[in-house]
Amino acid sequence: MRGVVAAWPICLGYGAVGLAFGVLAANSGFAVWQIGLMSLLVYAGSSQFVAVAMAGSGMPAPAVILTTFTINLRHLLMSSSLAPHLKEMDRKWQPLFAYGITDESFAVNMTRFAGGNWGWPEALVLNHTANFAWILSTMAGGYTGQFVPPGAFGIDYALTAMFICLLIFQFKDYRFVLVAALAGILALFLSFLIERALAILIGSFLASPLGLFFRWNSNLKEDR
Amino acid sequence: MEYVLLLLGMGAVTYLPRLFPLVFLSRRELPRWFRGWLEFIPAAVLGALVLPQLLLSGPSGKVSFLCPHFLAAVPTFIFAWKTASLAGTVIVGMGSFWLLNRLLG
Numbered sequence: 531m532r533g534v535v536a537a538w539p540i541c542l543g544y545g546a547v548g549l550a551f552g553v554l555a556a557n558s559g560f561a562v563w564q565i566g567l568m569s570l571l572v573y574a575g576s577s578q579f580v581a582v583a584m585a586g587s588g589m590p591a592p593a594v595i596l597t598t599f600t601i602n603l604r605h606l607l608m609s610s611s612l613a614p615h616l617k618e619m620d621r622k623w624q625p626l627f628a629y630g631i632t633d634e635s636f637a638v639n640m641t642r643f644a645g646g647n648w649g650w651p652e653a654l655v656l657n658h659t660a661n662f663a664w665i666l667s668t669m670a671g672g673y674t675g676q677f678v679p680p681g682a683f684g685i686d687y688a689l690t691a692m693f694i695c696l697l698i699f700q701f702k703d704y705r706f707v708l709v710a711a712l713a714g715i716l717a718l719f720l721s722f723l724i725e726r727a728l729a730i731l732i733g734s735f736l737a738s739p740l741g742l743f744f745r746w747n748s749n750l751k752e753d754r
Numbered sequence: 755m756e757y758v759l760l761l762l763g764m765g766a767v768t769y770l771p772r773l774f775p776l777v778f779l780s781r782r783e784l785p786r787w788f789r790g791w792l793e794f795i796p797a798a799v800l801g802a803l804v805l806p807q808l809l810l811s812g813p814s815g816k817v818s819f820l821c822p823h824f825l826a827a828v829p830t831f832i833f834a835w836k837t838a839s840l841a842g843t844v845i846v847g848m849g850s851f852w853l854l855n856r857l858l859g
Contacts, residue, residue: 539844564757571765581764591760599767604799606771611795613779624780628773633803640796684852687826691847693804694827695834700797713798714805718817721806729806734798741794742787 533655536642540634540656541663543689547575548664552671554579558586565672569665574632576727577601578668597725604731607738608636612653615643619650630657634689637696644699705741713737822854 548569555565560582568578577598584594608631619627627650635657642648642656701707717726717733724732784792804827810816811823818824830847837843 539840542844567758568761568764571761572768574768577764577768585760591756591763594760595763595767598764602768603771605768606775607795607799609772609775610779611792611799613776614784614789614792616776616780619780621777621781624776625773628776629769631772631776633799637796637800684826684848684850684855687823687848687851688844690804690807690823690827691830691844691851692840693800693807694830694847695840695843697797697800697804698831698834699838700800706794706797709794710797710801712801714801717802718806718809721810726806726810730799730802733802734795737801738794738798739791741797742790 531655533652533657534659536638536652537635537656537659537663539688539692540638540660542685543634543692544575544660544663545667546685546688548667549671551575551578551582552668552673553675554671555582555668556672556675558582560672562669562672566665566669569668572598573629573661573664574598574602574605575664601725601727604633604727604734605631605636607731607734608633612636612639615640616650616653619654623650623654627654627657630654630661632657632660634692635660637693641696641699705744708744709737709741712740822851822858826850826854 552562552565555568555578556562560568568581572578572581580597580601581594584597585591609628612631616624616627635653639648639653639656642652697710700710713734713736715733716737717729720729720733723729808824808827809818809821812818812821826847829850830843833839833846834843
């Protein structure tokens, strides 16, 4: 139950983005079952938008699949980072848990794990609550073909505001601030050269060892 | 049928990077430097997600400090910093963004 409650900002954000996605896909000629099946089998927001645009303009399937791969490769980092927190989880749950790893579920689960009193069952429930909200809202968008006017109540900003808050929760000392700032700046500059999702992956991959350097530095000082 | 095959392909390339680290890393005793590195991943990922979202969301696609996305982030940041409340921050963020869109739009 706590997993469901903790998922509310994600559900709010997914509701808005999912509806928008469903409308866009329906207008590009996708049927509701096709939209639902994509949300179920792929379950990755930004790559679904790109796929609809690409498939809608007649791009060959291998190109769409390759693009999907590059956009979603960043989950590799998130899955690695979650792994040490899931030691107690039975292996049979791993495939089901991995399916639900997204930017949003990762950010909320990591924050909860760090705060303590959060275990793999809650995290698993949170993942699938968010997944349910995504599938439902994308299909609802495809079904109605119209939705709450874009920007109503600032709902488009729900996930951004959630990320901002979870980012602040990460600032345990100055090293985390430095790493986040560097990752942000790298991602910003890289996104002028390559697609945004890949820029996020490379930016965070390059910036995260910086914190380690500072840690070694302070460890060395302590050793002396 | 062709569409289902496309989805299976997209699903597979999305799913495998989500699964592999979990399967291979969760039961292993990881070296200290690696665990140290993993600790910084959330901060790095969130920084890399947030900054381009705030600065590149304008219609021009260029860096803009005057767009509602960035301006709304200022009260959102301050509120998150002062209260550490996720629910409050999401509401303040949405409210600021909505207001700024009305004022600027």
